[in-house]
Amino acid sequence: MTPRYARRTTLAVATAVAAGALLSTGLTTSASAQVPADATTLAAAPTDLTAAARTSLIQQAQTDAAETAQSIGLGAKEKLVVKDVVKDADGTVHTRYERTYAGLPVLGGDLIVHSKAGRTEGVTKAVKAAIKVASxxxxxxxxxxxxxxxxxxxxxxxxxxxxxxxxxxxxxxxxxxxxxxxxxxxxxxxxxxxxxxxxxxxxxxxxxxxxxxxGIENATGTGKTLYSGSVSLTTTLSGSTYQLYDTSRGGHKTYNLAHKTSGTGSLFTDADNVWGTGAASSSSTDQTAAADAAYGAQETWDFYKATFGRSGIKNNGVGAYSRVHYGNSYVNAFWDDSCFCMTYGDGSGNNHPLTSLDVAGHEMSHGVTSNTAGLNYSGESGGLNEATSDIFGTGVEFYANNASDKGDYLIGEKININGDGTPLRYMDKPSKDGGSADYWSSSVGNKDVHYSSGVANHFFYLLSEGSGAKTINGVSYNSPTYNGAAVTGIGRDKALQIWYKALTTYMTSTTNYKGARTATLSAASALYGSTSTEYKAVAAAWTAVNVS
CATH class of the missing domain: 3.10.450.40 (Nuclear Transport Factor 2; Chain: A,)
Structure with a gap:
């Protein structure tokens, strides 16, 4: 059967959060969003909250939850449960809530309240209907x-x-x-x-x-990795033994499952602090896969911190952990919310580990989506879930600036799942993989989420780089548009900021492609202004993939 990347996730109180993967093994309701007023450039960028400050905001929001519920018109049987808080540089606070009704979790009832100086400025809801049942x-x-x-x-x-x-x-x-x-x-x-x-x-x-x-979504010592060359790894010396334990990034640890499929496994240790050989091995004690996994976790943490000020997947300063050598010839990798961990198979013959940099960034980004918008893993929202991981996985690869694995707009190009050296997905023209959609259509939500993701991947590429032929880091691209009109990109850095803000402050569990357009325009307006070049570029890029 076709291999898949996958992720396990638990169901949040009010959102049917689902899984994501790089390989394939619907729900299409829209979310309403209000476009905020123009703001000074980047005044709407998220601030880097300390753990104490974030906890304080969450606690205060929960204390005020009943008053908030009443002020936004919720019914007497509805209660709000705070899930996350994002604060912008200009003081705007975006509080993400889940809902209960008569004590029961409301799946698809999540909402975001946008406030400034204690005054509500807008509400984004996953569902517009009032929450009420007859019995x-x-x-x-x-x-x-x-x-x-x-x-x-x-x-x-x-x-x-x-x-x-x-x-x-x-x-x-x-x-x-x-x-x-x-x-x-x-x-x-x-x-x-x-x-x-x-x-x-x-x-x-x-x-x-x-x-x-x-719910399964399919993603300083020296590490001699298989895919990224020789890299520096942050480790811990315990007595006379080094551990693959990074205390500088939330306590991330890398464990060896030794071809088992359950448990945490054993923490990787070493005498000389040199991890791996740079070559693949089918041995259950192989350190090379561990070095790749640790490096991927390290770069993903640093990417989110440096780019968005986000401290870890949950933005609480706590690191996940990684498990390698899962199963026997297991051609997959997955993020699991229930253990807050990343798991990698060794691939065909146990010597093709799925531990490349963009895979790590992709899968861990499913954890970020789960802890923010919670995009349902089905239909158009599922495609957006997958695309979000592709987008941020690509961001991780460019951020790492690794000579052995240069940044590109290809997904999974290093792990050679197809067996012919081709990548899993292409962001400039998604249909080159034989299944993904270049443009939106009314039936795109019926596709596997790894293929419906093509619309958002194409949007992101156009927003970043523009249409037409070009070469980036030695890779040739030629991105078409639905309407034949040329699109001028605004650069990957700005495109990433817009997508992240849209994900964390405007998208909900049921956001579809039309809703994603609204969310990214809201984000561009907040960050750069509604008359800005960036705002116009977002609109043009969506038009170019037939989303209006």
Whole structure:
């Protein structure tokens, strides 16, 4: 079966956050957003909050949650739960909430309140409809919902005979009309050995399946890496032994699963602080894959910190950990929210580890999406989820400025999954991979999310570099446009700032391509002004991929 990158993620209180991957193994409701007033250039860029300051903002927002709910017109049965807070340089605060209704989680009920000087300036909601259901008493038993979910998981290869936990009652709002439902999660393994975490939403009145998604998203010592050459790695000396433990980046550790598929594994240690040989090895004690994984985690942390002022995946200063040598000839890699960890397979024959720099950046960025917009992993929002990881994975690769793996707009070009030296995806013209969409159409949400992501990848390339033929770092590109009009890029740095601000302050779990256009225009307006070249370039790039 076709290999995939995957990620496991837990379902947040009010969002059906789903998985993402680099290889493939819908929901298309729109979010409303208000464009903020013009601001001084970059005054709307996020500030680098200390852990204490961020905690204080979150605590204050939770203290004021009831008052906030009332002020924005929520019903008496609705309560807000703070998920995240972003503060801009100009003092604007963007508080991301999840919702409950009569004590039940509202999936697809997430919203963002934009405020300044204590005054609400706008609200972005995942669903416009008022949250209200006729009855909180199910007509369908939990057992029926569980049976449905187990059957669907079996179709994906899981041998699980029961759900991980009893189905829980929720309010499902992801399709625009709130209904009482069950959420059931089934574990086990998929056909290709990837951990299974199938989330199934069942209508509690009719027993109809409303939604499903796979919660697995498929991404100073010396490290002699396979893909990035000789690199510096931050390690820890414990007694006379070095550990692949980076205390300067939130305590990131790299573990060896030794071809097992469960557990944390054993922490990599070494006597001389030189990790790996620079060559692939099928040995379960091989350090080369570990060196690549540690380097990818290091560069991803530094990219987010230097580019956006973000301290780690959750922006709380806490590092994830990495596991290498997962399974036997496992052609995949995944981010798992439940362990807050990154896991890499060794590929075909156990000597083609999926540990390249852009894969690491891609997969860890799924963690960032999960902890911000929580884009549903299905339909157009799923394509945006995947594209976000491609965009930031590309950003990591350019940021690292590594001579052995120069920055490019190709995805997975080093790991050679296709066996012919070609990359997995092309951002300048996504259709070159044989399946991705260059432009939006009404059916794009029906594609696998790795292919529907092409629209946003193409948008980002055009916004960064513009249309037409050019060569960047030795790679030739030739990006077309839907309308035949030329597009002038604004540079990758500005494009990254716009996408990050859109993701963290304007996108919600149900954002589709039309909503992404609104979100990025809001971000460009906040950062550069609504009459700026950057704002006009965002509009032009979306038009060039047929999103209006």
């Amino acid at each position: 909180l008493t199910p007509k369908v038993t939990p057992a029926k919902a569980e049976k449905q979910a187990v059957g669907l998981a079996k179709d994906a290869g899981s041998a699980a005979s029961a759900a991980d936990q009893a189905p829980r009652k929720v309010i499902w709002a992801g399709d625009g009309t709130p209904v009482l439902a069950y959420e059931t999660v089934v574990g086990g393994l998929q056909d290709d050995g990837t951990p299974n975490q199938l989330h199934v939403i069942t209508d509690a009145a009719t027993g109809k399946k409303l939604f499903e998604y796979q």
